[in-house]
Amino acid sequence: MITVLCGGVGAARYLAGVLQVVDPAQVTAIVNVGDDLELHGLHVSPDLDTVTYTLAGAINPETGWGLVGETWQAMETLGRYGGVTWFNLGDRDLGTHLYRTHRLDAGAALSTVTAEIVRAWGLALRVLPVTDDRVRTRVTVSGEGEIGFQEYFVQRRHAVPVTAVRLDGVEAATPAPGVLEALDAAETVVIAPSNPLVSIEPVLAVPGVRAAVAARRDDVVAISPIVAGSALKGPADRMLRELGHEASVVGVARLYRDLAGVLVVDEADADRAAAVEAEGLRCVVAPTVMSDPARAAALALVSLSPRP
Amino acid sequence: MITVLCGGVGAARYLAGVLQVVDPAQVTAIVNVGDDLELHGLHVSPDLDTVTYTLAGAINPETGWGLVGETWQAMETLGRYGGVTWFNLGDRDLGTHLYRTHRLDAGAALSTVTAEIVRAWGLALRVLPVTDDRVRTRVTVSGEGEIGFQEYFVQRRHAVPVTAVRLDGVEAATPAPGVLEALDAAETVVIAPSNPLVSIEPVLAVPGVRAAVAARRDDVVAISPIVAGSALKGPADRMLRELGHEASVVGVARLYRDLAGVLVVDEADADRAAAVEAEGLRCVVAPTVMSDPARAAALALVSLSPRP
Numbered sequence: 117m118i119t120v121l122c123g124g125v126g127a128a129r130y131l132a133g134v135l136q137v138v139d140p141a142q143v144t145a146i147v148n149v150g151d152d153l154e155l156h157g158l159h160v161s162p163d164l165d166t167v168t169y170t171l172a173g174a175i176n177p178e179t180g181w182g183l184v185g186e187t188w189q190a191m192e193t194l195g196r197y198g199g200v201t202w203f204n205l206g207d208r209d210l211g212t213h214l215y216r217t218h219r220l221d222a223g224a225a226l227s228t229v230t231a232e233i234v235r236a237w238g239l240a241l242r243v244l245p246v247t248d249d250r251v252r253t254r255v256t257v258s259g260e261g262e263i264g265f266q267e268y269f270v271q272r273r274h275a276v277p278v279t280a281v282r283l284d285g286v287e288a289a290t291p292a293p294g295v296l297e298a299l300d301a302a303e304t305v306v307i308a309p310s311n312p313l314v315s316i317e318p319v320l321a322v323p324g325v326r327a328a329v330a331a332r333r334d335d336v337v338a339i340s341p342i343v344a345g346s347a348l349k350g351p352a353d354r355m356l357r358e359l360g361h362e363a364s365v366v367g368v369a370r371l372y373r374d375l376a377g378v379l380v381v382d383e384a385d386a387d388r389a390a391a392v393e394a395e396g397l398r399c400v401v402a403p404t405v406m407s408d409p410a411r412a413a414a415l416a417l418v419s420l421s422p423r424p
Numbered sequence: 425m426i427t428v429l430c431g432g433v434g435a436a437r438y439l440a441g442v443l444q445v446v447d448p449a450q451v452t453a454i455v456n457v458g459d460d461l462e463l464h465g466l467h468v469s470p471d472l473d474t475v476t477y478t479l480a481g482a483i484n485p486e487t488g489w490g491l492v493g494e495t496w497q498a499m500e501t502l503g504r505y506g507g508v509t510w511f512n513l514g515d516r517d518l519g520t521h522l523y524r525t526h527r528l529d530a531g532a533a534l535s536t537v538t539a540e541i542v543r544a545w546g547l548a549l550r551v552l553p554v555t556d557d558r559v560r561t562r563v564t565v566s567g568e569g570e571i572g573f574q575e576y577f578v579q580r581r582h583a584v585p586v587t588a589v590r591l592d593g594v595e596a597a598t599p600a601p602g603v604l605e606a607l608d609a610a611e612t613v614v615i616a617p618s619n620p621l622v623s624i625e626p627v628l629a630v631p632g633v634r635a636a637v638a639a640r641r642d643d644v645v646a647i648s649p650i651v652a653g654s655a656l657k658g659p660a661d662r663m664l665r666e667l668g669h670e671a672s673v674v675g676v677a678r679l680y681r682d683l684a685g686v687l688v689v690d691e692a693d694a695d696r697a698a699a700v701e702a703e704g705l706r707c708v709v710a711p712t713v714m715s716d717p718a719r720a721a722a723l724a725l726v727s728l729s730p731r732p
Contacts, residue, residue: 157465157525187497193519197544200526207515211501217465218508236505 118420119302121329122147123315124163125180125349126341126406127308128170130419131241133412134306135171138420140240144298146325148310149226149245150253150283150318151265155203156194158213159220162266163315164230164245165212172237176206180349183208202271227292244298246319249289253314256280265314274351278358281313286321291328299328304420307338309404311352312371313359320375329375337419338376338397339404340368344384348405364388369395380404380419426728427610429637430455431623432471433488433657434649434714435616436478438727439549441720442614443479446728448548452606454633456618457534457553458561458591458626459573463511464502466521467528470574471623472538472553473520480545484514488657491516510579535600552606554627557597561622564588573622582659586666589621594629599636607636612728615646617712619660620679621667628683637683645727646684646705647712648676652692656713672696677703688712688727 118138120131122145131145148163162181169175169183176182186206195201205213212233219229225248234243253265257276268274299305307329310316320326329336345364347353353363361367365381369392372379379397381388382404392399400419406412426446428439430453439453456471470489477483477491484490494514503509513521520541527537533556542551561573565584576582607613615637618624628634637644653672655661661671669675673689677700680687687705689696690712700707708727714720 155526156522157467157529158522159465183501187495187515189495189515190498190518190522193491193516194523196519197523197541199519199523205522207495207497207518208501210498210515210518211504211507214464214466214498214513215502215505215507218463221465233505 117142117144117298117302118304118306119144119146119298120306120308121310121316121319122163122167122308123310124148124151124166125170127163127310127315128167128175129406129412130306130308130339130415131167132171132409133406133414133416134420135241136409136413137416143241144294144302145241145243146246146295146298146319147243148315148318149247150251150314151269152252153203153264153266155200155205157217158205158210159217160203160205160213161216161226161230161245164233164243165209167243168234168237168239171239171241174237182206203266225292227294242294242298244292244294246292246295246325247289247322248292249285251286251289251318251322252284253318254282254284255314256282269351278351278355281317281359283318283321286318287323289322291322291324295322296324296328299325299332302332303335305329305332305336306419307336307372307376309339309341309348311341311347311350311355312368313352313355326375333375334377336376337378337380338368338372339380339415339419340365340382340385342368343382343404366391366395369397369399373397380415425450425452425606425610426612426614427452427454427606428614428616429624429627430471430475430616431618432456432459432474433478435471435618435623436475436483437714437720438614438616438647438723439475440479440717441714441722441724442728443549444717444721445724451549452602452610453549453551454554454603454606454627455551456623456626457555458559458622459577460560461511461572461574463508463513465525466513466518467525468511468513468521469524469534469538469553472541472551473517475551476542476545476547479547479549482545490514511574533600535602550602550606552600552602554600554603554633555597555630556600557593559594559597559626559630560592561626562590562592563622564590577659582662586663589625589667591626591629594626595631597630599630599632603630604632604636607633607640610640611643613637613640613644614727615644615680615684617647617649617656619649619655619658619663620676621660621663634683641683642685644684645686645688646676646680647688647723647727648673648690648693650676651690651712674699674703677705677707681705688723
């Protein structure tokens, strides 16, 4: 049994590697819902969908999110009315949001609906939202105050400095059914190469999850999303600096040292291995840039190989 | 000033005729909202949209509803999940429902949102939902009990006998801003050739509307939606019979005799003119089948010509 703590794109690519080397029925993804949003009356779960669509081979290669073969007719009509169009919703993708919203309105839990969606894409792994409760990542940006995560990430193209992150609702949230059990039963728990502050932290912050991960520290492997001081995608590097962390594998090691026994860092950071180990984690150096499925599978093998 | 009480398709075609012969800025459409529905979290207003899309020249000619150039990608995704697909929502059309839902969620009144949508389509007439409040037409069908109007109309293709119609919420509804004024100020009030029981009745039943129409009886012209005993579209003929009315221009005359001074009937019903007049309305015989824009304009002229 393998359990992976996940944000969106990086985690999805890593999971695609895992599914090449592990029986999918033995894999559980625990996914961030802090960047979910309600838009036009619909419940949108970007990280859950990115994981599902990527693993189904249906992710839109042009955008990196949404579905392949997408069209944008609904957005075009919305634009005619001067509606809110900064968060693009493709026509194919909309079907997922319609289904999710309908089921949630009918009283189904997000974890139940997610399982239905994942099954409909023919996937055998288990994908769990970290919680069925409402948690929303809110970001304070210079000069503007606090805004929703997607307002920061999409509307402002994460180009504005962040001074604080708050996880609205997290104190009252409880882990979704199966989350703590999946952490408890896993042979290895992996912290995927996702943004530590806005993808992984909203997972850990759900009461009970951080302690459950820490309790498995010897079997927890984190993969650094920072390579040679930069995020491969998104604002993780700037955000780390803006919030007082070091944008490096050592900064990542400091964030995860109470949770993970191993940090996998890219070969580009081989010279920082000793500094990582000085933080109390074993450092594994390996190619971490998952530019194709073979490299993702190789990273999965490295991260899941028995620890000494 | 011309004010028209409207359902969907028949009313939209009639209005298209009116706009050819009257300055659009002088025309107000008061539209049924009893067949509105909430679906997948979205607020759908079928009659408002049919009127708007038809007048904008954007109605889908293949379906008779929704938008021309439509695609069905969202529905295809929804079908993958086994979602609710009996009420088809095209991708282009979805943009309208997203916009309407977003604005209603933000606290805008349906009449405000409708005005915004109508303006965005470049239309100069005024389109008013009869009420900003929630009114839902519910239909009791044999053997099933009471169901929503669209469950009857679309899901069961109006192929099941109806034993009762109830307008849920209508007692507490108030006319939308401008509705009573438009009835009061109109030179002519027209009852469009729509289903009397499930399109026109939900308009009249909003407290204050029936009395406002009756007060203008001498200037109210109704157009029969029944031609030679049949509805041109939809179940009006069967529904009239099922609910104890005569499915004929005389049956229509009986329903409207307290409200309208004139009933326009098709030439096919010329032999019933005396029977109509025996009900106390003047009967005007004219071609009422609006198979093309010229015929719609001709019907508009007949219905709006000065009364003796």
